[in-house]
Amino acid sequence: MDDLTEMLKGTLEGCVLEIIGSEETYGYAITRRLNELGFADVVEGTVYTILLRLEKNGFVQVTKRPSGQGPPRKFYALNDAGRDELAAFWVKWEYVTERIAKLKEGGK
């Protein structure tokens, strides 16, 4: 699959929120998860910038824990604002995909 980066703009953040929402986890693991899911080109730098943004916007709660196999990990969990943001993301996503599906059918 060629370059998806432009298409992922605005959706990657939602994906990260979803991953954090389903389980408290940390940046490196999130990157791995996204790669597994098929977003092969997403790199660590991107995920960390998203995580910093989420933190700055107050959507997550951060806990630092020693790792045992490297430097300490920063674990992220959603707070209430984060859950709201995630819900809003899915609403937007549904809206957009629905409209584009309609467009594709040549529909009115």
Place this chain on the structure above:
Amino acid sequence: MDDLTEMLKGTLEGCVLEIIGSEETYGYAITRRLNELGFADVVEGTVYTILLRLEKNGFVQVTKRPSGQGPPRKFYALNDAGRDELAAFWVKWEYVTERIAKLKEGGK
């Protein structure tokens, strides 16, 4: 619906290609069509920049025709490269929506 602009990045160009592909048309009408379809905030300036990009990249054939109700219109039609690009867009779109659906289900 609040701001969709970030989510539309990378997909709006495909939408415009699809519209042009189904019928030879012009910028102003494309904007109207997108607004009708539910992309209410898409403005003319955005569509024109996309059209110029498509032209520069050699995906469209342009024909100027007098309008009778305003300045002359620039009609756009897809050429072979444009049809290829459109097909590639849908492949990418399917890919991304599928992965995100999987993510949403919490699936592996």
Place this chain on the structure above:
DNA sequence: TAGTGGTACTCGGTACTACAAGGTACTCGA
């Protein structure tokens, strides 16, 4: 004990895209 590879986070700069805001210009009806 030095080297390698995997884990884990950070940061500055760049490219691309959609939008904001303003302008130009043509036609028609009041």
Place this chain on the structure above:
DNA sequence: TCGAGTACCTTGTAGTACCGAGTACCACTA
């Protein structure tokens, strides 16, 4: 003649993902 609707264009800005490089810690092994 003036406004509204049609139609196009341009410059600048903001947001987002990526690139590339750096830091650091640990386990294993030659």
